[in-house]
Amino acid sequence: MDFTRIKPHPDLDEFIECYWMMYSNESVPIVEKIIPDGFTEIIFNYRDVYKSKTSGDWNLQSPNLMAGQLKTFFYLQNTGTTGSVAVKLKPAALTQLFGFSMDQYVDKIVDLDSLSNSKLKQLKERLLAYLNNVSSIKEHFVKSILDDYFALLIQNASKNPLKEPLELIFSSHGLVTVAEMVAIAGVGERQLERLFKKYIGLSPKYYARIIRFNYIFKLIKSKKDSWAEIVYQSGYYDQSHFIQNFKAFTGEDPSSYFFEKINMANFFLNK
Structure with missing residues (x-):
């Protein structure tokens, strides 16, 4: 698995911790453990999706996801090859930028399309228009797309009282x-x-x-x-x-x- 961390534009420091990418042509199923780190995420899987397990059975994830705060670990397993691009957000950013009440998303990873949020829809459309139409994903293009999107979004962000x-x-x-x-x-x-x-x-x-x-x-x-x-x-x-x-x-x-x-x-x- 190839992991890449991308530093956002300095103007986004209040809202974005980092962008990250994962890529692998290996299709053999591998179980990975995810551990709480204090940040939330928006994740786009442009290749095969993952399965997740918190307790009980494995559940197939959607391609595009929003992850709230985790209180404990859970497991992921690939169902094929991996291609992911994600935004790791600062702790209060999902509320400031998108208006979510985060107590509803603790220990949850939800389908982005189920949220009916026009701002998230715009992000998905912009990023996937690139990810799904090139043969090789370039870090600087991913950074440019995300930086430009969030630079506009933060102009109307609410104040962080915390x-x-x-x-x-x-x-x-x-x-x-x-x-x-x-x-x-x-x-x-x-x-x-x-x-x-x-x-x-x-x-x-x-x-x-x-x-x-x-x-x-x-x-x-x-x-x-x-x-x-x-x-x-x-x-x-x-x-x-x-x-x-x-x-x-x-x-x-x-x-x-x-x-x-x-x-x-x-x-x-x-x-």
């Missing part, structure tokens, strides 16, 4: 209390909860927990620290608490997780 609390979560690597978020937001705790429910889909505490979990991957990627130091730096009380949280998000013990393996989970988490 800008300061989210910046605090990321700058502290999730090591922040709800009281600290309340103070910097200038609203009461119940109002902060309501805003997180609408714009993120998760509670402030749970979202900070995901970002703290993500920080583990950054620490491990640096290869400078021992497990004991990683446990301490990522803000866990002790090693058992660290292992418990790691298993909750990945289904695996950290000592047995393959951090260097080339797969979807590590591509998304190893920024």
Whole structure:
């Protein structure tokens, strides 16, 4: 599998984390695990679709998808060859740009066409007009199409009332209390909860927990620290608490997780 991350235009920093692409001519089914990373996505599969499994049976996905916030891991499996282009959005961007109430999409990956959103329809038409009509997808064309589309869209974006609390979560690597978020937001705790429910889909505490979990991957990627130091730096009380949280998000013990393996989970988490 070939993975590519594309940096958007700097003017889009408030709304877009990155664009990404996946490509593979391998059609043998491979199961991939997807782990929460704190971002939402709009995904376009221009080759064969994927199957997903959260619990129980496998379900065939639609070609064009919107993914809300994840609370835990799930599985994907290809049904043939892979060709995907996606937009990874900042935590509140789907509400700011498209007006979604994100609590409706927690742990959900929905068919884009089922949303009846004219702005998303325009995005799909513009991107697929390129993806479905060329023999070789070029990064700079994908970037140009997406940059141009979002540059127009952000002109009418709503204000993000969670800008300061989210910046605090990321700058502290999730090591922040709800009281600290309340103070910097200038609203009461119940109002902060309501805003997180609408714009993120998760509670402030749970979202900070995901970002703290993500920080583990950054620490491990640096290869400078021992497990004991990683446990301490990522803000866990002790090693058992660290292992418990790691298993909750990945289904695996950290000592047995393959951090260097080339797969979807590590591509998304190893920024």
